[in-house]
Amino acid sequence: MKIVWSPDAVQELRARYGSDIEAFRLVYDTEGCGCAVNGVPALWAVTESAPGEIRADSEPFVLWHDPRHALYFDETLRIDFRADTNSFRLASDNQIYTSRMVLADRREQAEPAAR
Numbered sequence: 001m002k003i004v005w006s007p008d009a010v011q012e013l014r015a016r017y018g019s020d021i022e023a024f025r026l027v028y029d030t031e032g033c034g035c036a037v038n039g040v041p042a043l044w045a046v047t048e049s050a051p052g053e054i055r056a057d058s059e060p061f062v063l064w065h066d067p068r069h070a071l072y073f074d075e076t077l078r079i080d081f082r083a084d085t086n087s088f089r090l091a092s093d094n095q096i097y098t099s100r101m102v103l104a105d106r107r108e109q110a111e112p113a114a115r
Contacts (some may be wrong), residue, residue, distance in 0.1 A: 001070055013061070017105065021045060023049075025053070026069075045106060088101040
């Protein structure tokens with residue numbers, strides 16, 4: 001998986017999480033969504049990977065993801081910030097996954113076990 005961050009997304013993430021933010025986790029969050037195929041993409045600020053996660057090709061941030069969730073996404077993804085809606089968008093050349101991606105700061109919490 002490859003993640004391309006827009007300059008606006010990088011700037012906004014550093015503004016929200018601090019200039020020292022280094023890593024994120026892309027999750028396919030199914031909590032409260034019914035079954036495993038009904039999930040929403042989310043971006044979590046983290047300090048390290050969870051067991052079983054793999055690192056995506058991603059700069060300037062490290063991005064971890066569960067390899068079992070890769071089937072829900074195209075190989076190359078873009079993360080952009082839309083100032084007009086104050087939201088992050090996750091898209092590929094083929095589709096828009098979400099125009100209002102959920103963000104969470106998980107740096108202070110214990111890292112969850114792989115789902």
